[in-house]
Amino acid sequence: MTAVRTSHSAIALLDPSADNWKLAILVGIAATILAVLALPANATFWVVGAAVALVAAAFVVNAYRKRYYGGLLVAPAIAVLFVMNIFPLLWSLGLSFFAYQSNQQSIRFVGLNNYIKVLTNDIAAPANWDALINTGMFVVCTVAAQMITGFLLAMLFAKQFPLRKYLLILVLTPMMLSVVASGVFFTYYFDPTFGILSYAMGEITGQQFILMDNKAGAVTGIVFADAWMWSPFVMLLVLAGLVSVPKYLYEAAAIDRVSKWRQFWTITFPYIRGLLMLALLFRTIEAFKLYDLVYILIRGGQDTKTIAYLIAEIANEQNKTSEGAALSYVILFMVIVLTNLYLYLANRRNQGA
Amino acid sequence: MTVMTKMKTFATAAGFAATLLVGGASMASAEEVTLTMAVPDWPPTRILKKFFDEQYKPKSGNTVKLEVDFIPWPDFYTRVNASLTSGEQKYNFIVSDSQWLGAFVEGGYFRKINDLLEADPEFMATFKTIHPNPLNAYSTYPHKTENYYGFPQFPDVLVNYGRQDILCHEEEQKNFQAKYSKKLPCTGEELDAMTWDDFRNVGEFFMRKKGDMLAGKPAEDDFYGISYQAGKGYDFSSMQINGFIWQMGGDTWDETKAPKGQAEGVVNSPEAVKALEKYLDMIQFMPPVAKTGTMDIFVSDQLFREGKVAMNIDWIGLGEASLAPDSKVKDKLVFGQMPGTMGADGKMIRWSNIGGQPFVLTTWTTDSQIKEAVDFVKWWLSSDIQHQFAAGGGQSAVKAVYEDPKYVTYRPWNRAWAPQLDWQKDVWHVPQFFELLTQQQDQFDLAITGKQDAKTTLDNIAKFQQDKLKESGLIE
Numbered sequence: 061m062t063a064v065r066t067s068h069s070a071i072a073l074l075d076p077s078a079d080n081w082k083l084a085i086l087v088g089i090a091a092t093i094l095a096v097l098a099l100p101a102n103a104t105f106w107v108v109g110a111a112v113a114l115v116a117a118a119f120v121v122n123a124y125r126k127r128y129y130g131g132l133l134v135a136p137a138i139a140v141l142f143v144m145n146i147f148p149l150l151w152s153l154g155l156s157f158f159a160y161q162s163n164q165q166s167i168r169f170v171g172l173n174n175y176i177k178v179l180t181n182d183i184a185a186p187a188n189w190d191a192l193i194n195t196g197m198f199v200v201c202t203v204a205a206q207m208i209t210g211f212l213l214a215m216l217f218a219k220q221f222p223l224r225k226y227l228l229i230l231v232l233t234p235m236m237l238s239v240v241a242s243g244v245f246f247t248y249y250f251d252p253t254f255g256i257l258s259y260a261m262g263e264i265t266g267q268q269f270i271l272m273d274n275k276a277g278a279v280t281g282i283v284f285a286d287a288w289m290w291s292p293f294v295m296l297l298v299l300a301g302l303v304s305v306p307k308y309l310y311e312a313a314a315i316d317r318v319s320k321w322r323q324f325w326t327i328t329f330p331y332i333r334g335l336l337m338l339a340l341l342f343r344t345i346e347a348f349k350l351y352d353l354v355y356i357l358i359r360g361g362q363d364t365k366t367i368a369y370l371i372a373e374i375a376n377e378q379n380k381t382s383e384g385a386a387l388s389y390v391i392l393f394m395v396i397v398l399t400n401l402y403l404y405l406a407n408r409r410n411q412g413a
Numbered sequence: 414m415t416v417m418t419k420m421k422t423f424a425t426a427a428g429f430a431a432t433l434l435v436g437g438a439s440m441a442s443a444e445e446v447t448l449t450m451a452v453p454d455w456p457p458t459r460i461l462k463k464f465f466d467e468q469y470k471p472k473s474g475n476t477v478k479l480e481v482d483f484i485p486w487p488d489f490y491t492r493v494n495a496s497l498t499s500g501e502q503k504y505n506f507i508v509s510d511s512q513w514l515g516a517f518v519e520g521g522y523f524r525k526i527n528d529l530l531e532a533d534p535e536f537m538a539t540f541k542t543i544h545p546n547p548l549n550a551y552s553t554y555p556h557k558t559e560n561y562y563g564f565p566q567f568p569d570v571l572v573n574y575g576r577q578d579i580l581c582h583e584e585e586q587k588n589f590q591a592k593y594s595k596k597l598p599c600t601g602e603e604l605d606a607m608t609w610d611d612f613r614n615v616g617e618f619f620m621r622k623k624g625d626m627l628a629g630k631p632a633e634d635d636f637y638g639i640s641y642q643a644g645k646g647y648d649f650s651s652m653q654i655n656g657f658i659w660q661m662g663g664d665t666w667d668e669t670k671a672p673k674g675q676a677e678g679v680v681n682s683p684e685a686v687k688a689l690e691k692y693l694d695m696i697q698f699m700p701p702v703a704k705t706g707t708m709d710i711f712v713s714d715q716l717f718r719e720g721k722v723a724m725n726i727d728w729i730g731l732g733e734a735s736l737a738p739d740s741k742v743k744d745k746l747v748f749g750q751m752p753g754t755m756g757a758d759g760k761m762i763r764w765s766n767i768g769g770q771p772f773v774l775t776t777w778t779t780d781s782q783i784k785e786a787v788d789f790v791k792w793w794l795s796s797d798i799q800h801q802f803a804a805g806g807g808q809s810a811v812k813a814v815y816e817d818p819k820y821v822t823y824r825p826w827n828r829a830w831a832p833q834l835d836w837q838k839d840v841w842h843v844p845q846f847f848e849l850l851t852q853q854q855d856q857f858d859l860a861i862t863g864k865q866d867a868k869t870t871l872d873n874i875a876k877f878q879q880d881k882l883k884e885s886g887l888i889e
Contacts, residue, residue: 162498162499163494163497163498163516163517163519163520163522163844164519164520164844165520165521183877183880247707251702252700252701252702252704252705253635253700253701253702253716253719253721254719258701268635268701270701270702270704270705271705272705272707273701273704273705273862273863278705358645358705358706358707359644359645359646359706359707360645360855361645361705361706361707361858361862362705362706362862363864373851376491376494376495377490377491377494377847377851378847378848378851379494379498379516379847380848
């Protein structure tokens, strides 16, 4: 039986049919090697691209003939994901092992040197660690502010009251505005000469009030602006949980004269816990990438540079592409570890409950 | 059948690749030439586009289209840098900031223009009548050699914007005289004669709270003495601080002395530290936003236009906005040269960091595009258009134009233009400039927001520059 199969696949390997993906891979590898050896880098790029397309096409035809339609249906999504996401990711991972600057034509393999530099260099490393600590601080502050505000807003809007519909739309508006628009709005809001905040504080205390002239003030300003934009997102998720709690549970609890506090923890909370966890996960991942508000409000001044800010500065402005890539991968690694840790803890709790 | 399928697959892949390859190249025909241009969004480039649309007739008879991307200043470098380094080859023609030359010449993006100049002796002659300081800053790389890359688009210097209604008020004049035993500068000539100490006095003198008397009336709001750039973004503090350092006998790292010239010991010399201290000392007399490190050239300009300060040092390029209908100070303006430092011989030292931008051509621009671009630049630098540009709020660095007696009558700040040209220097043009600049801006920001003193700041900058430039082989 095995012998038959081997001989069958041996024939199939050289059979130039459209679904012979093994042959396609061989041809692709051969073409790639030849191109790398013989052609200039620009042409090689396209030859490799064509080889990948060839293999992909063979897979598609193979799936079609084997009637593997499920695979075919997700194929477009996978293709887009590969082109837009996986390929650039792998490409930048490759770049992080080279000395490459996007404004220079030379490229040289340096192994782990970029990683060593971002973690240990006496100029680069302290800046990276500072930015990482700032990022951690922003993650904790912004996520906490959004979760609390969003949760309280949801509790408010779960009840019926006059004008609720219109107020809800108003509260949701910040989420729909572009970050740049909100950022510019807040620069005026916080401005010591033209801004209403300094005006109001000045009227109350009689002293000139400058919010962003120290780190605490600058962080408060950024956290406030971020919470203003993203609390509605948390609110929406929690609100969805709140309205899904069946009314009869509360009625039963009321008959049993259960206190409001107890009602919340034993009836409401279990329903919204999953959604709260989801909101927490989304907002934490987003908060790790905080760049826009720091840039617009204070340009990374008052020691508020986050790691995303630093990467943008290194990779996009100073053109140190491979160093930026290495730093990005260090952060990616941290985020993956943290996210998995979080998911593990969340699952264990669920099982314990 | 199977062979057919395979052929088809291959053809599709190849076709796709070919489309992508060809898509980047331009499709210019003989009759219609399109020039795609990246420019910062502000009055001097808006005027350029307006002149082109209204007046420009190509000599060749071709239809020339100028597609202009107006990019806001704070993001201008990032956007152009991203476009050039990504290899999209979008722009033929860029209004580049002068410091960028090294980075983009070494990257292979900016085209050398010596051959274009040599092919046209008449054009070369015009080119050579441009004042040498702007010419060196905008065109040469390595700095001050005869390798040309840019044609001046808009030359710029820092000038002193003053509020005539307040400075010339009798009561204020009297009080200032009593306090400092010196006349409060009020006319353009008096502004020209100011030193930084006088500027500081003006700052101290005009700090008023809401309700205090200001020029005979109670102030409607808090009023501040002075302002100049002290922001963390782009180059919005270095451009002012360099002037202080050069005037007071200090120096920045000099690229023309590479590889012998050092950064340590030069950048943080005692003179430079003193100059930075003087710069920092005046921040107390500025609107409070300066303490947050976001006082860039646009913020200080806006504060001045909103009538919050008595004097503001800013680029001429923003001058047009102060005359605009929505400016609260449009009919109360007086302009003078940037304050200087009195030398030991009693002569004023006026070193200042040059502003302004050249046009540059990119290396992928085709011959027909180059021809049209050069024709356009020749037209732009012709005497008639340069006069119109100056009359519309621009400036000219062409000698015959700015020496014309008519020149000073166009705009109130033009009188401060020609005398300052001899005193202009530029910051580094080396490929590492942006790293040097961001580190320096970060350090200056720490000093401006009161986190560290002038000495530490310059020591940190000097050490960074020494290491960085040694690593790049620019310091031995």
